[in-house]
Amino acid sequence: xxxxxxxxxxxxxxxxxxxxxxxxxxxxxxxxxxxxxxxxxxxxxxxxxxxxxxxxxxxxxxxxxxxxxxxxxxxxxxxxxxxxxxxxxxxxxxxxxxxxxxxxxxxxxxxxxxxxxxxxxxxxxxxxxxxxxxxxxxxxxxxxxxxxxxxxxxxxxxxxxxxxxxxxxxxxxxxxxxxxxxxxxxxxxxxxxxxxxxxxxxxxxxxxxxxxxxxxxxxxxxxxxxxxxxxxxxxxxxxxxxxxxxxxxxxxxxxxxxxxxxxxxxxxxxxxxxxxxxxxxxxxxxxxxxxxxxxxxxxxxxxxxxxxxxxxxxxxxxxxxxxxxxx
Amino acid sequence: xxxxxxxxxxxxxxxxxxxxxxxxxxxxxxxxxxxxxxxxxxxxxxxxxxxxxxxxxxxxxxxxxxxxxxxxxxxxxxxxxxxxxxxxxxxxxxxxxxxxxxxxxxxxxxxxxxxxxxxxxxxxxxxxxxxxxxxxxxxxxxxxxxxxxxxxxxxxxxxxxxxxxxxxxxxxxxxxxxxxxxxxxxxxxxxxxxxxxxxxxxxxxxxxxxxxxxxxxxxxxxxxxxxxxxxxxxxxxxxxxxxxxxxxxxxxxxxxxxxxxxxxxxxxxxxxxxxxxxxxxxxxxxxxxxxxxxxxxxxxxxx
Numbered sequence: 238x239x240x241x242x243x244x245x246x247x248x249x250x251x252x253x254x255x256x257x258x259x260x261x262x263x264x265x266x267x268x269x270x271x272x273x274x275x276x277x278x279x280x281x282x283x284x285x286x287x288x289x290x291x292x293x294x295x296x297x298x299x300x301x302x303x304x305x306x307x308x309x310x311x312x313x314x315x316x317x318x319x320x321x322x323x324x325x326x327x328x329x330x331x332x333x334x335x336x337x338x339x340x341x342x343x344x345x346x347x348x349x350x351x352x353x354x355x356x357x358x359x360x361x362x363x364x365x366x367x368x369x370x371x372x373x374x375x376x377x378x379x380x381x382x383x384x385x386x387x388x389x390x391x392x393x394x395x396x397x398x399x400x401x402x403x404x405x406x407x408x409x410x411x412x413x414x415x416x417x418x419x420x421x422x423x424x425x426x427x428x429x430x431x432x433x434x435x436x437x438x439x440x441x442x443x444x445x446x447x448x449x450x451x452x453x454x455x456x457x458x459x460x461x462x463x464x465x466x467x468x469x470x471x472x473x474x475x476x477x478x479x480x481x482x483x484x485x486x487x488x489x490x491x492x493x494x495x496x497x498x499x500x501x502x503x504x505x506x507x508x509x510x511x512x513x514x515x516x517x518x519x520x521x522x523x524x525x526x527x528x529x530x531x532x533x534x535x536x537x538x539x540x541x542x543x544x545x546x547x548x549x550x551x552x553x554x555x556x557x558x559x560x561x562x563x564x
Numbered sequence: 565x566x567x568x569x570x571x572x573x574x575x576x577x578x579x580x581x582x583x584x585x586x587x588x589x590x591x592x593x594x595x596x597x598x599x600x601x602x603x604x605x606x607x608x609x610x611x612x613x614x615x616x617x618x619x620x621x622x623x624x625x626x627x628x629x630x631x632x633x634x635x636x637x638x639x640x641x642x643x644x645x646x647x648x649x650x651x652x653x654x655x656x657x658x659x660x661x662x663x664x665x666x667x668x669x670x671x672x673x674x675x676x677x678x679x680x681x682x683x684x685x686x687x688x689x690x691x692x693x694x695x696x697x698x699x700x701x702x703x704x705x706x707x708x709x710x711x712x713x714x715x716x717x718x719x720x721x722x723x724x725x726x727x728x729x730x731x732x733x734x735x736x737x738x739x740x741x742x743x744x745x746x747x748x749x750x751x752x753x754x755x756x757x758x759x760x761x762x763x764x765x766x767x768x769x770x771x772x773x774x775x776x777x778x779x780x781x782x783x784x785x786x787x788x789x790x791x792x793x794x795x796x797x798x799x800x801x802x803x804x805x806x807x808x809x810x811x812x813x814x815x816x817x818x819x820x821x822x823x824x825x826x827x828x829x830x831x832x833x834x835x836x837x838x839x840x841x842x843x844x845x846x847x848x849x850x851x852x853x854x855x856x857x858x859x860x861x862x863x864x865x866x867x
Contacts, residue, residue, distance in 0.1 A: 321769065
């Protein structure tokens with residue numbers, strides 16, 4: 238069934254300026270997120286996951302900029318918008334949850350102040366009292382116990398899980414169309430992690446929003462994702478439904494990622510890492526950027542960048558070895 | 565409900581810091597010395613019957629209450645109960661001059677610190693937050709910094725003429741760069757904090773981030789710098805007055821009192837010892853207080 242696309246990203250190129258030279262970090266990435274869908278982005282540290290979210294939010298650090306491509310939110314082009322127009326969209330139409338809940342709240346302001354601040358900016362007619370009532374109901378919805386007291390507390394009085402819930406409540410109170418979660422569970426322990434994931438899934442359903450979920454935890458992916466894209470060195474190397482990716486990974490990198498997760502059922506309990514590391518963005522690799530680490534690499538991998546090939550409906554991989562296209 | 569609403573707004577950090585301050589004996593003493601001083605100075609008309617400019621030709625260069633124990637019978641004769649700190653060469657009551665002079669000194673210190681703080685914080689926040697303004701603002705601050713402080717103040721007074729207002733202005737201009745530097749360095753740190761990114765992702769404007777989130781977090785450092793600055797401003801106004809470039813005579817000011825008293829150094833040393841002590845004690849108290857406040861406010865408050 239065709240669903241409404243909340244976010245459509247086309248051929249996104251983001252570059253960073255280091256010593257007066259531009260180094261592309263994202264090389265033409267395309268993806269979309271539909272309503273009521275969770276798209277997980279996986280890849281190892283430094284592959285461009287976070288840069289991707291920051292590009293979408295347009296919160297890149299000063300030396301980074303989007304060079305080309307298009308980012309459409311509900312059909313509205315975001316690139317080229319002025320900063321104050323972007324400010325209207327951030328929070329209102331898309332919200333972000335960060336990795337580190339411990340540092341994402343202003344330590345000197347109460348939870349209540351920080352929550353009502355956003356609410357009242359969002360809805361100018363809201364009185365202080367109404368904003369507080371709304372904040373209470375959102376805290377209730379995310380399962381914060383004793384929300385009345387929490388409103389009057391400072392962030393240091395809250396645990397990490399609670400702070401992440403507060404962050405989620407804050408973002409939720411803006412009722413965004415798109416939720417961007419950048420490793421929201423990495424800093425939490427496993428039980429809290431599960432609760433936060435369930436909460437996000439519930440939110441997605443009740444608000445009919447799309448979720449763009451960044452993680453490198455494949456367990457989390459299996460739990461929450463509808464579709465998955467795999468990034469490597471700023472390129473999308475594979476895309477598919479969560480089933481397709483887990484049951485039939487096409488790209489050697491994806492297979493490597495899967496194999497690297499220790500299987501608790503096995504006796505040996507061995508970790509099999511992918512040898513080598515990501516190429517330095519300042520010394521780009523010709524051809525497929527994965528070829529120096531790829532066990533299956535062939536001559537063509539060193540010279541030609543593999544295109545994305547659809548191997549089955551909705552399942553794409555960028556590798557010369559898929560789709561019977563052997564050299 | 566209103567009380568609840570206001571309780572959300574006020575950070576409890578200030579009162580918490582105050583409680584910590586009172587646990588430190590030295591800081592507590594300094595704090596109360598300053599409070600007593602401010603009360604005395606504010607209530608000067610109740611403490612002394614004389615105005616600072618009232619002359620009493622029958623009693624010139626009288627010693628204070630300590631004259632009673634003097635070995636010189638002439639001194640003992642001169643002691644008057646209503647001039648507890650003695651009189652100067654025109655027979656003006658020293659207690660009145662000290663208290664009314666303290667009004668001027670403290671007020672000039674306060675106003676110049678306040679003005680320096682206001683502009684310093686604005687410049688510092690803009691320089692720290694906006695990279696393109698950073699160089700322009702901070703190089704200008706460096707320019708101000710290259711002048712030895714009192715020289716800069718003297719230069720400004722020399723250009724504008726000696727008056728209480730002009731010397732206040734001069735001292736506040738001199739105060740701006742120290743505030744700007746401290747605030748800028750703090751803002752540079754805060755700007756990179758996750759919560760700034762988080763509120764930005766919730767759609768907050770630059771203005772809102774600067775004045776609601778960044779400003780709150782610079783407050784501890786502003787309080788510390790302001791307290792220390794009060795001491796230096798006091799010294800500056802006293803120095804300027806001593807050199808005849810501050811508060812014009814005959815209006816009393818601590819530095820000015822020392823300047824007139826120095827001519828009678830051998831006859832009546834109390835004329836310079838008393839205002840000198842007043843300056844020293846006040847400045848030391850402000851500095852110790854600032855120092856302890858830094859211990860309390862600087863490293864903590866993050867958690």
